[in-house]
Amino acid sequence: MARSDRKGLGALLTDRAFWLGLISIGLGLVVFALLFNFAAMPIWTRHDAAVEVPDVGEMTPDDAQSVLRVAGLEGEYAEQPYNPNVEADVVVDQSPSAGTTVKPGRRIYYYVNVSPKQLVVVPDVVSLSEGKAREDVSDRGLVVDRVEMDSVRTPYENTVTRQSPANGSSVPVGTRITLWISPGVENGRNVRVPNVVGSSVSDARRQIKDAELWVDSPRAESGEVTRQEPAAGGTLNPGQEVRIYTDGDA
Structure with a gap:
């Protein structure tokens, strides 16, 4: 075979080997990409796992x-x-x-x-002034969080009418307390004093509250009301006080 023919054949073989190698590399990359996408990636990302x-x-x-x-x-x-x-x-x-x-x-x-490390009893601050109520709450290691104006009227403005949590509750130190305070007596309107003599203390308190009047009388805790001031039938301004007494009062 002539030298020129051998050179041509060698170049052809070299070109074929080059292209075959290139095609093999391309196929290898395609196979790798398919395997990575459909086999390795789901395992790695756990795409279908739940x-x-x-x-x-x-x-x-x-x-x-x-x-x-x-x-x-x-x-x-x-x-x-x-x-x-x-x-x-x-x-x-x-x-x-x-x-x-x-x-x-x-x-x-x-x-x-989590269980608190220390519990305290919420004090009874109803009927106290806002300032005194704050002082009593603070003395127990509690915090007055909010003070809201109530619709319930009392003889004195800014008297505490309600509290939350209720007095006597055992709560963690630092618990936040909400107080409601009174706008005071409503002048210019009269309401009739109900007759609560003979009623239970709890029922008497409810009747007086329903009449838009205020009752404190801390000594009248239980039993039957034997006396009230002022007497039934009179009139007061909303928020003024009716006092009640029982046989157990000192």
């Missing part, structure tokens, strides 16, 4: 953490202000809520009603 969030309500924090871990989820503990109306030291809420579908490894927050 976990139903378990209900950890009323569990202890440790039990809730264990249940979430078994479900392939990450639990995060959080305290919430103590609520004496529900069980203490258990989960009372969670986010996302139970039954929600999430990806594995999702962080689930669970909130625990």
Whole structure:
């Protein structure tokens, strides 16, 4: 074979090898891309994986953490202000809520009603001035959070008419208290004094309140009303006081 023919054949073989190699590389890249997209990526991202969030309500924090871990989820503990109306030291809420579908490894927050370290009794500040009520509340380690104007009238302006939480409640130190205060007596209008003699103390208080009048009489706690001042049938301005007495009064 002539030297020129051998050179041509060598160039042809070289070109074929080049193109075959290039085609092989291209096919390899296509195969790699397909495998990565349909095999590796779903495994890596767990695109099709889903976990139903378990209900950890009323569990202890440790039990809730264990249940979430078994479900392939990450639990995060959080305290919430103590609520004496529900069980203490258990989960009372969670986010996302139970039954929600999430990806594995999702962080689930669970909130625990933690027992307070110290409880105090809410003082009775009804009938006190706002200033004295604030002082008594503060002395118990509590905080007056809000003061609202009430529609209930009393003989003196800014007298406390209601409170929340109620007096006698056991609450954590630092609990916020809401007070309602009176706008005072309404002048220019009269209401009739009801007859509450012979009624129970609780019923007498209700009748006087319904008549738009005020009753304090802290010594009249229970039993039957034996006397009232002023007498029934007279008139007073809304917010003025009717005093009641029982046989047990000193």
